[in-house]
Amino acid sequence: MLSEEGIFIGANKQTQVSDYNERKQIVAYGAGKNIALWKPMDPSNLGVYRTLKGHVAEVTCIRFVTGTDLMISASEDFEVRVWKFVNIDGVETADCIQVLHHHSHTITTVTVLNNLLVVGCADGSTSVWSFISDQYVLQQEVSLGFGVFPLCLALHMVQENHYILAVGGTSPNIFIYTIVTNSLEVTSIQFATKLEGHEDWIKSLVFREAAPGDYLLASGSQDRYIRLWRLKISDKADSEVKEKNKLTLLTNKVYKFSISPVLHVSINFEALIMGHDDWISSLQWHKTKLQLLTSTADTAVMVWEPDNVSGIWICSARLGELSSKGASTATGSSGGFWSCLWFTHNEKDFILTNGKTGAWRIWTSTDGMMWNQELGITGPTKSVTDVSWSLNGEYLLSTSLDQTTRLYSEWIYDADGNRRTKPSWCEMSRPQIHGYDMICVEPISNTRFVSGGDEKILRSFDEPKAVALLLNKFSGVSIEEESHLPDSAALPALGLSNKATNDVDVNESDEDPDARETAETKNISYDLIKELQTPPLEDQLQRHTLWPEIEKLYGHGYEISCLDVSEDKKLIATACKSNNAQHAVIRLFDAETWNQIPEVLSFHNLTITGLRFSKDNRYLLSVSRDRLWALWQRNFENNTFKLVCSKEKPHARIIWDADWFPLSVGLAFVTASRDKTLKLWRIVDKEGKEEVELENTIKFNEPVTAVSVHKELFDDRVIIAVGFESGSIEILAYNNGFTQLQPVDSKVTPADKINRLRWSSLTREGKLLLGVASADTSVRIYSVNNGLLR
Numbered sequence: 001m002l003s004e005e006g007i008f009i010g011a012n013k014q015t016q017v018s019d020y021n022e023r024k025q026i027v028a029y030g031a032g033k034n035i036a037l038w039k040p041m042d043p044s045n046l047g048v049y050r051t052l053k054g055h056v057a058e059v060t061c062i063r064f065v066t067g068t069d070l071m072i073s074a075s076e077d078f079e080v081r082v083w084k085f086v087n088i089d090g091v092e093t094a095d096c097i098q099v100l101h102h103h104s105h106t107i108t109t110v111t112v113l114n115n116l117l118v119v120g121c122a123d124g125s126t127s128v129w130s131f132i133s134d135q136y137v138l139q140q141e142v143s144l145g146f147g148v149f150p151l152c153l154a155l156h157m158v159q160e161n162h163y164i165l166a167v168g169g170t171s172p173n174i175f176i177y178t179i180v181t182n183s184l185e186v187t188s189i190q191f192a193t194k195l196e197g198h199e200d201w202i203k204s205l206v207f208r209e210a211a212p213g214d215y216l217l218a219s220g221s222q223d224r225y226i227r228l229w230r231l232k233i234s235d236k237a238d239s240e241v242k243e244k245n246k247l248t249l250l251t252n253k254v255y256k257f258s259i260s261p262v263l264h265v266s267i268n269f270e271a272l273i274m275g276h277d278d279w280i281s282s283l284q285w286h287k288t289k290l291q292l293l294t295s296t297a298d299t300a301v302m303v304w305e306p307d308n309v310s311g312i313w314i315c316s317a318r319l320g321e322l323s324s325k326g327a328s329t330a331t332g333s334s335g336g337f338w339s340c341l342w343f344t345h346n347e348k349d350f351i352l353t354n355g356k357t358g359a360w361r362i363w364t365s366t367d368g369m370m371w372n373q374e375l376g377i378t379g380p381t382k383s384v385t386d387v388s389w390s391l392n393g394e395y396l397l398s399t400s401l402d403q404t405t406r407l408y409s410e411w412i413y414d415a416d417g418n419r420r421t422k423p424s425w426c427e428m429s430r431p432q433i434h435g436y437d438m439i440c441v442e443p444i445s446n447t448r449f450v451s452g453g454d455e456k457i458l459r460s461f462d463e464p465k466a467v468a469l470l471l472n473k474f475s476g477v478s479i480e481e482e483s484h485l486p487d488s489a490a491l492p493a494l495g496l497s498n499k500a501t502n503d504v505d506v507n508e509s510d511e512d513p514d515a516r517e518t519a520e521t522k523n524i525s526y527d528l529i530k531e532l533q534t535p536p537l538e539d540q541l542q543r544h545t546l547w548p549e550i551e552k553l554y555g556h557g558y559e560i561s562c563l564d565v566s567e568d569k570k571l572i573a574t575a576c577k578s579n580n581a582q583h584a585v586i587r588l589f590d591a592e593t594w595n596q597i598p599e600v601l602s603f604h605n606l607t608i609t610g611l612r613f614s615k616d617n618r619y620l621l622s623v624s625r626d627r628l629w630a631l632w633q634r635n636f637e638n639n640t641f642k643l644v645c646s647k648e649k650p651h652a653r654i655i656w657d658a659d660w661f662p663l664s665v666g667l668a669f670v671t672a673s674r675d676k677t678l679k680l681w682r683i684v685d686k687e688g689k690e691e692v693e694l695e696n697t698i699k700f701n702e703p704v705t706a707v708s709v710h711k712e713l714f715d716d717r718v719i720i721a722v723g724f725e726s727g728s729i730e731i732l733a734y735n736n737g738f739t740q741l742q743p744v745d746s747k748v749t750p751a752d753k754i755n756r757l758r759w760s761s762l763t764r765e766g767k768l769l770l771g772v773a774s775a776d777t778s779v780r781i782y783s784v785n786n787g788l789l790r
Contacts, residue, residue, distance in 0.1 A: 001731055001742040002749075002782040005769070006425030007048040008379035008398075008408060009036055009778040010358015011338070015203055015281045016061045016109060016152070018339045018354065021071075024085065024092055027341065027352065028071060029360075030059025031379070032777035034751050035073055035083075037092070038377060040352065040362060041345055044422040045411070047377040051778065053727075053751040054081055054096045061110040072117060074107035080119055082136060093747070098135050102127055108169075111153040115184065118165060120150030126167060132184050139186035144175055154205035155179075156215060158233050162259050164192075166217055168202025174219055174229075176267070178259040192257040197269060199223040208285040216270065218292055220280030226273035226294060226304070228313070232266050273304055273313045284342040286349075289368070291316070295353045299336030301363075303351075317371055319351065319363050321539065357381065358402070358777075359538040375534045378427045378541065380404065384773040386440045386756045388449075393762025394477045395428065396771045397449060398779045399438035405431050405451050407467075407545075408779065409475040410764075415533040417473075425781055426535040428474065429467045431547035432459070432498070442565045442572075444591055447480055450553070450572055452560030458574055460594075461498070461547040464488045466529035470545075474535055488525035489548035500548035551594045555587045564611040564620075565591065571639060573620055575608035584608060586622060586632075588639070599640050603630045609656055615663045615711075619644075619683075623655035629671055631683075631692060645683075645692045651675050657756075659709045661718055661734075668695065670720065672704035678722060680734065698738040702726055708757035710768065714789040721770055723754025729772070731784065742788060750774035 009031040011017055018029035027038045034051040057077035064071050071083040071094060079101060083094040100119070109120035115131040125143055129136040144150060150169040157163050163179040174195040180188040200222035208216045213233040220226050255267040278298035285292055291305045292313075303317040320337060341352040351363045351371070358381035363371040382401035389396055395409040407429040413419055432438070436453035443449045447463035465485040471477035486500035525544035529536065536545055556576035563574040572591050578584040586601035586608065606625035613620055620632040620641060629650055632641040653674035661668040667683035680696040706723035713719075717733040724730075727750035733739045752775040760769035767783040774780070 001744045001788065002729065002770070002784060003767075004049065004748050004780065005783045006408065006781040007036070007051060007778060008377075008406075008425075008427060008780070009034065009048060009051065009776075010379040010381035010402070011036075011354035011360065012058055012060070013338050013356060013381070014058075014060045015338055016063075017059065018341060018352075019062045019064045019071075020341045020343050020352075021064045022343060025345065026092060027360075028062050028064070029339075029354065030062055030073070030075075031358075032751070033057055033059060033075070033077075034776055034778070035059060035062065035094075037094075038360075040350065040360075040376075044420070044424050045375055045426070046422070046424045047426070048379070050091065050093050050747075051751065052083065052094055052096075053747075054099075055079065060107055063110050063112050065112050072110055072112050074110045074119065076106040078103050078105060078107065080107055080110065080117075100129070100136060102138055109150050109153050111155045113155045113157060113163070116155060116163065116179065116181070116186075118153050118155055120153055120167070120169070122149050124149050126150050126153070128179065128186055128189060130181070130185055140189050142177065142189060142191070144169060144171070151201060151203060152205045154207050154217065156207035156209075158213075158215070158231075158259070158265070159263060162263055164207075164231065164259070164265065166205045166207070166219075168205050168219060168221075170201050172196070172198040172200055172202070172221070172223070174198070174202055174205065174217075176255070176257075178257070178265075180259065192265070193255040193267070195219075195229060195255060195267060195269075196253075197227055198225065203280055204283040206283045206285055210290070216285075217267075218283050218285070220283045220294060222279045224274075224276050224278060224280065224296075226276075226280060226283065226292070228270040228273070229267055230270040234262070234264055271306075271313050275302065275315055276300065278336070281338050282340045282353075284340055286342060287344060291368075293340055293342045293351060295337040295340035297336045299355075301337055301340060301351065301353050303368075317365075317369070319371055319373075320353075320361075352376070355538065357538065357542065359541075361538055373537060375426075375537060378406075378538060380406070380777050380779060382437075382777055383752075383775040384755060384777065384779050385438060387758050387771040387773040387779060388441050388443060389758055389760045389762075389769075389771060390443050391446050391761070392477070393760035393769070394446075394475060395471065396758075396760070396779070396781060397431075397441045397443065398771075398773060399441045399451060399453075400777075401437040402777075403434045403437055403453075405434070405438055405441055406779070407431055408781065409471055409477065411474050411535055412476055413474055415473065426474075427541060428470055428535055429545040429547070430541045431461055431467075431545070433542065433546065439560055440563050442563055444565055444569055444572075445480075447485065448550075450563065450565065450591075452563050452574065454559045456554070456556045456558065456560070456576065458553040458560060458563065458572070458589075459497075459549050460551040460553070462486065462500075462550050464500070464526075464547055466526045467545055467547065470529050470532065470536070473532075486548050488529070488544065489546040490525065497549045497552075498546045553589050553594065553596070555596050557583050561607050562609060562611050564613055566613040566617050567615055568617045571597075571613070573611045573613070575611060575622070577607045579606060581605045584624065584626070586611065586620070588641070590639070597639055601632055601641055601643070603643055603646065604628060609654065610658050612658050612660060612669070614660050614667065614669075616667075619667070621658055621660070621669055623658045623671055625654045627651050627653060627655060627673075629655055629658065644690060647692065647694075650679065650681075650694075651677065653703070656703075656705045657707050659707050661709055662711055662713060664713060665718060670707055670709065672707040672722065674703040674705075674725075676700045676703055678704050678707060678720075678732075678738070680738075696734075696737060698732070700724065700730075702728075706754045706757045708759050708770070710759040711761060714786060717789070719759075719768075719789055721757045721759065723757045723772070725753050727752050727754060727774055727776060729754065729757070733789070748782075750776045750778055750780065752776035
């Protein structure tokens, strides 16, 4: 019933949250409680094409089992899940085939090799599992000692059935274990030694085979250093000579132990790599060359390799951004880059890394020297609170608790104006990057919107000319009133208000640092965006696609909870959070003059959760946590409202949302409640007096959290999208009764509460578009073939 057109969901801030399957060319990464699947080599840039549900808390680790169709995921819900990939109608997806319930704390790290699975847990334990008869079976559990939790694992086979396990965690030491198997079961796990040298917690470990019996182990730490350790096996283990007079940091102590009576191992410190300004988050070896990739919290991704003459490890490539002074993890920054991936496809190297904004950045190189950044994917990192389509239905706005307002549009044309073979949805602009969590958004026109955050004021924004040209170039959106649009916007270092760059004229003696900074970037954003050959990259979205703020609306005493704009675009209605009648009021603003209308609408006792103007502008409907709804009638002469109807106990629980039916079927609206019901109410004329009657009720199996009614009729039926607390969605038709249309496959719906549903007014190629905001941190765009609705 619903087809996925676009899924936007950011990656979790975890160092082992992603992995790449070379055979299937799929990147899997943890996104909230979901696992997102993405094919970065897809020429259509379709982005995330499917999310996998199952975990009930944030996903921390993803690992593919090389040479199989299996994938391992771990989460803060204490579970490890085993997934098996299947191809259904040409779509690579996965089903969960096993859940490991052994641990009772957050799973912090996972590694898998051949039939061995090793799991690290926040309770300090590390468990070893073997894959026997199509499922993982627990073999043994080890502990690093009191107060030490595993944060990273590396497993390498040094001889058939003989493994070395390196464990790093909340200790400056690396713990080395030996594992012996009989091809299926583990026969022995022994602690071998601990490697000293780091000065802070170990965040990443990775092995590489330099030659038969000769291995390198790279370790990355919060001390900002990478240390290389050389492992030699059997007869080579005795050939090492200990160097004298070395500093402790550079000590060349040789660690010797045996895996079996005939298999001996020596480990010694090989090299110290310095150059990063913050915590090392992730390491990756190149598959064929002696090169090491590091991603760090200092917003830099570096490629290291030994100098041909001296053998000293040097930085051969630095990607990402220059770190700013003070923006370190130690000073409270949320960090730069987290996990990283490095692989080769068609003789081209790909480096992928996810940042603190949830976006994935891609760099490619054909010679290993020159790196080009390519279009990655983006998405929110926290609960998405609202979505709203532009009036023409060409683009979708979303707000999220990650303090952003984002704009999504369909990428239809290339930079030369040719229609793409397969259009895809992309984030085209990030109008608002705020200091407060964003709660709600509504368009006033195709080039203006108003939004509310977790603060007491609302802010209105105008589309800059640069973004208008961008949407016109790639999405075919007509440019409106180009002469009145500002060129672009900039966010001053101090303050929350985006400023229009062409409104600032600063001379050299101007002492306002905000104004001077804005003036310095006056034409950079406009010129850069105008020349783009693809939709904007993540760093361009953050810096050059902001919308200038034009007005602030004051009046509420607490954080904004909801807003709506009248159909004639003359009024803005808003409400704020409240636990008493004094603040549970509706405030109205003139959308043309920005003046507040003196009258305050009082009725509710708790937070108003939804406001909706009727299609004919005559009524304003409010629903609330107090389980009541209220209907207000508008006086067009002075824009005042009076309460004309309310019902005692219309619902037994919180009313989360409401929407109006098309005018062609009369004045009627639906209310969605936590009491698991959707109710239809109709305004009727009784002896010259308008009253509201309950016309129909439909009961569901779970709380209803969102509802949206399409403005058009199909076969004289009203089409209604209904969202639920679990993330499921249903499409209903109404004609003298509710009818469920084709059921929606649960595999394509979000994994958490639906916060908002909105139908687009635009129909493309016979398809209706539905925007969805979910608490699972995703924005989703679905299509429905309108032939199925008739």
